[in-house]
Amino acid sequence: MTAPWGHYARYNRLANETLYEACAALSDEERRRDLGAFFRSVHGTLNHLLLGDRIWMTRFEGGQHPSTDLGAVLYDDFTELRAARVAMDARIERFVADLPRAFAAGTIRYLNNSGFTSEDPLDVLLPHFFNHQTHHRAQVHTLLSQLGRDPPVLDLHRVLRPNPA
Template identity: 45%
Template sequence: MRAHFQRFAAYNAWANLRLYDAAAKLTDEAWHRDTGAFFTSLAGTLNHILVADRIWMRRLTGEGETHTALTDMPFPALADLRPVREAMDARIIAFVDTLDDTAFGDDVHYSNTRGEPHHLQRGLILAHLFNHQTHHRGQAHHILSQLDQDPPPLDLLYFALPAA
């Protein structure tokens, strides 16, 4: 299990880097443009991914910033969001690296954003965290297309293939 989640943590950082490189080519107006996406714009979508990661990492580790609203936009400017995203990706990698195979089956007790108590296995939470990012990166990929940008390939296979 550990190697599986280590691969997903590394892939996650790789995919985010590629997506942020593409986003850096946008004007500020395009970055904030309402494209009809669930979180309105590329800025809203990428901030949402970070907000959700902060929430889940706080639940998993008991440390770090958290949010009560999934629509928070703590970093409206890409230049401010990017280093925080990169630090979060490094934090996720480091966290997964600390776990042994048995830790993925342990229950994590937490409260959701409405304060309701829940518990899930650590491995399921991490699977959700990575799946959630992939889901919203897909939306961000589509937003880039709507903004006349060539979105980068983000498939796991591109990450896994040896460099040519």
């Protein structure tokens, strides 16, 4: 596993498991309530996060992802969304487990969602990938507070502890 990517992939999975557990306690109406967030609701933000991960993983694996509305709802059903999240997190962990050290020294060329061709260094895109996940989990964390729920602890050092306290 190429450090630190393995730690970030593991944290991503564990943080998502924790966050989805908190979101599962919401009613469907609460998850879909427009709270004024960029992707409006908990459900919209979770869908965006999965979409972003699909786009970047496809690019990292050498493919091209079709341009799409970044607010697209991939899964209308929360149970299906959660299952897709679990599958994506497993895909991310497998990917970084086999990542050669030289990977981050390269670049990728891709068509962005605005239709422009970009080429960026992977030593910038890999941190962006994990930062994007954290950024949107933080939005869901805030939305849980707005819904009157206690959001879970998602600090990296606490989530990665063998016995979280």
